[in-house]
Amino acid sequence: xxxxxxxEDQVNVAEGNPLTVKCTYSVSGNPYLFWYVQxxxxxxxxxxxxxxxxxxxKGSYGFEAEFxxxxxxxxxxKPSALVSDSALYFCAAMAGxxxxxxxGSGTQLTVLP
Amino acid sequence: xxxxxxxxxxxxxxxxKKITLECSQTMGHDKMYWYQQDxxxxxxxxxxxxxxxxxxxxDLSSESTVSRIRxxxxxxxxxxxxxxxxxxxxxxxxxxxxxxxxxxxGSGTQLSVL
Numbered sequence: 597x598x599x600x601x602x603x604e605d606q607v608n609v610a611e612g613n614p615l616t617v618k619c620t621y622s623v624s625g626n627p628y629l630f631w632y633v634q635x636x637x638x639x640x641x642x643x644x645x646x647x648x649x650x651x652x653x654k655g656s657y658g659f660e661a662e663f664x665x666x667x668x669x670x671x672x673x674k675p676s677a678l679v680s681d682s683a684l685y686f687c688a689a690m691a692g693x694x695x696x697x698x699x700g701s702g703t704q705l706t707v708l709p
Numbered sequence: 710x711x712x713x714x715x716x717x718x719x720x721x722x723x724x725x726k727k728i729t730l731e732c733s734q735t736m737g738h739d740k741m742y743w744y745q746q747d748x749x750x751x752x753x754x755x756x757x758x759x760x761x762x763x764x765x766x767x768d769l770s771s772e773s774t775v776s777r778i779r780x781x782x783x784x785x786x787x788x789x790x791x792x793x794x795x796x797x798x799x800x801x802x803x804x805x806x807x808x809x810x811x812x813x814x815g816s817g818t819q820l821s822v823l
Contacts, residue, residue, distance in 0.1 A: 640801070642812060
């Protein structure tokens, strides 16, 4: 069975500081990994994905994520946080043989001015 | 901006009522999904479809049903709503192809059953 863990319900960071939102996964075989963001009263939006290749994936709005196979992690990062980055972030994973994504429980990111 | 629409945005109804949550997309996507989301909790897949006349149950057991008569339309129906059905329901679609699982989500329907 697939599973995704986001160990932090809430992450607070000051504007201009780097941010990290953590994600670990458990899937059989090679994983496909994703990050989605949900702004208030909006649907989920795709940020980035890792399928294969370079372990550092760059996505929308200056976000990037690092795939670490030995630690089964896919942490979301941004070098300099903006207040407008405040939102709910979801990590998702699927095995190559699976048919559907499994989502984590989400992490609320708050960037303080 | 994704072209996937859900109506209504908010719905408050009494127990025992039949309701249909609408979801439409104009992107021509074959794959469509319904997720259920409670506050602070992960999304749970309740139904999905790979195309017209294709419907499957997801990971979370649900008393709802879905239909896919047209590519662009994927309504979800509760025959008899109960307070336990109170939740947010998110519809999504994606392009065909395993490595292109970029999901487009609607804004959701917040359902409250009294």
